[in-house]
Each structure stands twice: as structure tokens, then as C-alpha cells.
Amino acid sequence: MTYPTQPTASHFIGGEYVEDTAGAALPVVYPATGETIAILHEATPAIIDRALEAAKGAQADWAAMSGTERGRVLRRAADIMRARNHDLSVLETMDTGKPYQETSVADATSGADALEYFGGLAGSLTGEHIQLPGGDWAYTVREPLGVCVGLGAWNYPTQIACWKAAPALACGNAMVFKPSETTPLCALKVAKILIEAGAPPGLFNVVQGAGAAGAALTTDPRVDKVSLTGSVPTGKKVYAAAAAEMKHVTMELGGKSPLVVFDDADLDDAVGGAILGNFYSSGQVCSNGTRVFVQRNLRDAFLDRLSERLANAVIGDPLDPETSFGPMVSEGQLQIVLNYISKGTEEGARLVSGGQRLDRPGCWITPAVFADVTDDMTIAREEIFGPVMCVLDFENEDEVIARANATEYGLSAGVFTSDLQRGHRVIGALQAGSCFLNSYNDAPVEVPFGGVKMSGVGRENSKAAIEHYSQLKSVYVRMGRVEAPF
Numbered sequence: 001m002t003y004p005t006q007p008t009a010s011h012f013i014g015g016e017y018v019e020d021t022a023g024a025a026l027p028v029v030y031p032a033t034g035e036t037i038a039i040l041h042e043a044t045p046a047i048i049d050r051a052l053e054a055a056k057g058a059q060a061d062w063a064a065m066s067g068t069e070r071g072r073v074l075r076r077a078a079d080i081m082r083a084r085n086h087d088l089s090v091l092e093t094m095d096t097g098k099p100y101q102e103t104s105v106a107d108a109t110s111g112a113d114a115l116e117y118f119g120g121l122a123g124s125l126t127g128e129h130i131q132l133p134g135g136d137w138a139y140t141v142r143e144p145l146g147v148c149v150g151l152g153a154w155n156y157p158t159q160i161a162c163w164k165a166a167p168a169l170a171c172g173n174a175m176v177f178k179p180s181e182t183t184p185l186c187a188l189k190v191a192k193i194l195i196e197a198g199a200p201p202g203l204f205n206v207v208q209g210a211g212a213a214g215a216a217l218t219t220d221p222r223v224d225k226v227s228l229t230g231s232v233p234t235g236k237k238v239y240a241a242a243a244a245e246m247k248h249v250t251m252e253l254g255g256k257s258p259l260v261v262f263d264d265a266d267l268d269d270a271v272g273g274a275i276l277g278n279f280y281s282s283g284q285v286c287s288n289g290t291r292v293f294v295q296r297n298l299r300d301a302f303l304d305r306l307s308e309r310l311a312n313a314v315i316g317d318p319l320d321p322e323t324s325f326g327p328m329v330s331e332g333q334l335q336i337v338l339n340y341i342s343k344g345t346e347e348g349a350r351l352v353s354g355g356q357r358l359d360r361p362g363c364w365i366t367p368a369v370f371a372d373v374t375d376d377m378t379i380a381r382e383e384i385f386g387p388v389m390c391v392l393d394f395e396n397e398d399e400v401i402a403r404a405n406a407t408e409y410g411l412s413a414g415v416f417t418s419d420l421q422r423g424h425r426v427i428g429a430l431q432a433g434s435c436f437l438n439s440y441n442d443a444p445v446e447v448p449f450g451g452v453k454m455s456g457v458g459r460e461n462s463k464a465a466i467e468h469y470s471q472l473k474s475v476y477v478r479m480g481r482v483e484a485p486f
């Protein structure tokens with residue numbers, strides 16, 4: 001059987017599609033219908049070896065080019081990606097189930113932004129000159145790390161591939177990228193586009209597979225850095241395995257972020273922020289503000305307005321541009337979410353809307369809102385990674401800060417208030433890497449993105465990402481004689 005979305009082959013290595021049917025079959029399911037839309041194969045050890053050799057072989061020559069030359073390739077790739085945005089967005093929708101209304105503005109476009117931004121930055125990556133006593137001096141050279149491995153999650157496959165590839169390649173590294181086994185299709189397109197843009201074969205390779213393939217890449221001695229986007233349990237394993245060989249890491253992990261709404265907030269903005277921070281991508285966003293703390297005397301008005309606006313959600317064919325809410329990524333993820341919803345009800349939270357599985361093929365559930373949630377409930381403590389908003393009441397600022405911070409996570413946080421001083425004061429006290437004031441979930445490439453506490457290590461995007469894909473060599477230059485004690 002052939003599928004219209006079947007890629008030429010499972011892997012992309014050394015500038016071409018590569019197949020090895022000895023690897024376990026990897027069916028790709030369209031979450032909107034439950035139909036299989038492609039069958040790929042997991043990487044065998046031979047495929048992983050070939051990808052790492054290709055990356056190692058391409059890296060030194062790429063690093064020897066000027067930053068401007070490297071940047072030109074990345075910027076060309078950005079242009080190709082934008083020109084193909086429609087097709088890439090359709091494929092992303094098929095792979096993830098996310099509505100085209102989202103994928104057409106937040107996936108390949110975000111990937112293109114990263115390629116363009118880091119392409120622009122590549123020519124200005126320099127060291128510095130340091131004057132020292134006696135005419136001596138030193139200089140620093142910003143060097144690439146070598147071969148980097150990227151491991152992706154399934155919620156933003158194209159974006160994650162580009163957010164990792166763009167800074168890595170700008171700095172002169174090569175990369176082997178392993179997408180999530182749930183969404184393997186779009187990274188192959190990124191690899192092909194980079195080749196069309198002039199990247200040397202082997203510079204950016206894609207291999208498929210699940211945790212075992214990721215673990216094999218992480219521990220391989222040819223690998224200098226591992227950048228993971230995934231859950232905290234996976235992050236702990238990958239970080240530990242990388243640390244055993246002293247490899248560099250970036251860990252973009254999960255969260256249970258607080259979104260604090262004070263009673264002086266603009267109600268519609270706050271409700272809009274809560275919708276964006278809970279139901280975009282059917283709630284499958286790491287930075288989501290899933291603990292929505294609403295000051296008590298605004299609570300009822302907030303819930304009423306939220307219900308009114310949820311009634312406007314268009315749940316349906318993800319490829320229809322009018323659809324604003326799609327299915328979950330997989331049956332497995334849907335079951336996880338349904339279990340959390342049962343637990344929320346059992347533990348005494350009040351389900352005020354949604355949370356029902358729809359009676360149709362595919363992985364459909366309506367956006368769920370729980371009120372009367374307390375801090376000790378499972379749904380308020382654990383990352384659900386689905387469309388489940390928990391509304392918690394609070395009385396005052398000190399109380400909400402303490403409760404918002406009482407979590408092992410620290411990815412994001414948001415505050416809605418019309419009191420500017422309070423807004424900055426509260427943001428200043430919240431333990432999170434990516435914060436929003438009267439907004440939620442914006443992620444422009446110019447701004448560092450990443451978490452604190454268990455939510456991660458390192459930063460993606462912005463100039464900060466350069467620090468995580470390069471290292472400094474210091475060179476001391478003595479201008480006088482060397483004076484030794486004997």
C-alpha cells in the first residue's frame with residue numbers, strides 16, 4: 001500500500017534519503033481520523049553509524065567556511081521554507097493533527113525565522129582581544145562543539161528541528177536529528193531543504209526511532225552535544241547519559257506553569273491569554289499556563305467569559321482553515337488526558353466544561369476547564385500535556401507567588417494585571433525561565449526560551465543559544481621573555 005504522505009525513505013543521511021527495512025516498522029497515524037498515512041522504519045545501528053559518520057565527515061569543512069558563507073545557506077533555507085509553507089503546514093497537520101490554522105503560522109514559519117535569524121548572526125560570531133600587563137595579550141576563538149544530536153518531541157516537529165539545527169549549524173557544527181517516533185515526517189523535509197539551500201551533504205541528517213535510537217545517539221563517542229526537547233523523565237535519563245561522557249546538553253523539558261490573573265486585569269485579555277496558554281495545539285505546548293490562578297472576586301466573571309468564548313471553538317477537520325481546535329496527537333496521549341480528567345473529578349475538582357471524548361474516529365476531546373482546583377490535586381501538580389485548564393482561586397499577592405512557585409517545574413509564568421508595578425514585581429518573584437506580562441505563549445526567535453528548576457538547562461533562540469552550541473578557546477600571547485624559576 002502506498003500513502004500520499006509516504007516519504008521517499010525513512011532517514012535522510014549524507015544528502016539523500018536512505019532506507020533500511022531491517023528497522024522496526026514505524027506507522028504514522030493521522031490523529032484526526034486514526035488512519036495510517038505512512039510507514040517508516042526505525043534506525044538500525046547501521047543507520048545510526050552512517051548518520052554519525054556523515055555528520056563527522058561534513059563538520060570540519062563546514063566549520064572552516066566563514067560565518068557569512070554558512071549564514072547564506074541558512075537564510076536560503078529560510079526562503080525555501082517560507083515559499084513551501086502551505087505544503088509543509090499540510091504535512092505538519094497530518095503528522096500532528098494540529099489545525100492548519102496553527103501550522104500555517106507557527107511551525108514552518110517559526111522554523112524559517114530561526115534559520116533566518118541564526119543565518120544573520122553567523123557572520124558576527126567572533127572572539128575577543130584582551131590586553132594584559134607588560135604588553136602581553138590574549139584572544140579568544142569561538143569554536144563549534146562538533147557533532148550535535150537533536151532529539152525532538154511530537155508537538156512542534158518542524159519548529160523543534162529548526163530551533164536546534166539553526167544555531168548549531170550557524171556555529172559550525174553538524175547535526176544528527178531524531179524526531180519523535182510519533183511525528184517523523186517533517187524533519188525529513190527540513191533536511192532536504194537544507195541540501196537545496198547549499199548545505200554540504202551530511203551536515204544535517206535525520207534518523208528515525210524511539211528512545212533506544214535516542215539513547216544510542218546520546219552515548220556515542222562521536223557526539224559532542226545533545227539537545228533534547230521532551231519530558232522531565234526523559235530529560236533526566238538523557239542528561240545523565242550525556243554527563244557520563246561530559247557532553248554538552250540543552251534540556252527543553254516539561255512544565256506546570258502558573259498564569260496569575262489579578263482582579264484589575266482586563267478580563268478579555270486574561271481569558272484570551274488563558275485560552276492561548278491552555279488550548280492552542282490542543283493543549284500540547286510545554287510552556288502552557290495550566291494552573292490559572294484567578295483572584296477570588298474575579299473568578300465567576302472569568303469562568304463565565306471563558307465559557308462564552310469556548311463556545312466559539314471550531315472543532316473539526318484540521319485541514320479546514322476555519323478549524324481552531326484539533327485532535328490530540330495520538331490515542332495514547334488522549335488516554336493519558338482522559339485519566340487525568342477522571343482523577344480531577346474523583347479528587348473533587350468541578351468540571352465546568354468540556355473534557356468529553358467525541359464519538360468519532362481519531363483522538364478527539366473537547367477543551368476541559370476545571371474550577372475549584374486546589375494545589376494538592378493531581379491535576380494541579382502533574383504535567384497533563386493536553387487541553388485541561390485548572391482554575392485555582394487566590395486572595396492576595398504573597399499567597400499566589402508562594403503557591404505559583406510550589407512546583408518542581410519552572411518553564412513559564414504569566415501575570416495579567418493593569419498595575420504595572422505589581423506586574424513586574426510578581427514576575428520578578430516567579431521562578432520561571434520564560435515569562436509573560438499581559439500576554440501568554442509568545443516565542444519570537446529573538447527572545448531566549450527555556451526553563452529553570454526541573455524544566456531544563458540552557459536556552460534556545462536568541463543570541464543566548466550561541467553559548468550552547470559553541471565554546472571559547474583562549475590563547476595567551478607573551479610578548480616578552482619567559483621567566484622561569486630555574
Ligand SMILES: NC(=O)c1ccc[n+]([C@@H]2O[C@H](COP(=O)([O-])OP(=O)(O)OC[C@H]3O[C@@H](n4cnc5c(N)ncnc54)[C@H](O)[C@@H]3O)[C@@H](O)[C@H]2O)c1
Pocket residue numbers: 151152153154155156178179180181209210211212213214215216218228229230231232233234235237238251252253254255285286287383385411450451456
Ligand atoms: N521546553 C520545551 O521547549 C518543550 C517543547 C515541547 C515539548 N516539551 C515537552 O515534551 C514532552 C512531550 O513530548 P514527548 O512525549 O515526545 O517527550 P518524550 O520525553 O517522551 O520524548 C522526547 C524525545 O526523546 C526521545 N527519547 C525517549 N527516551 C529516550 C532516551 N532514553 N534517550 C534518548 N532519547 C529518548 C523520544 O524518542 C523523543 O524523540 C512534554 O513533557 C513537554 O512539556 C518541552
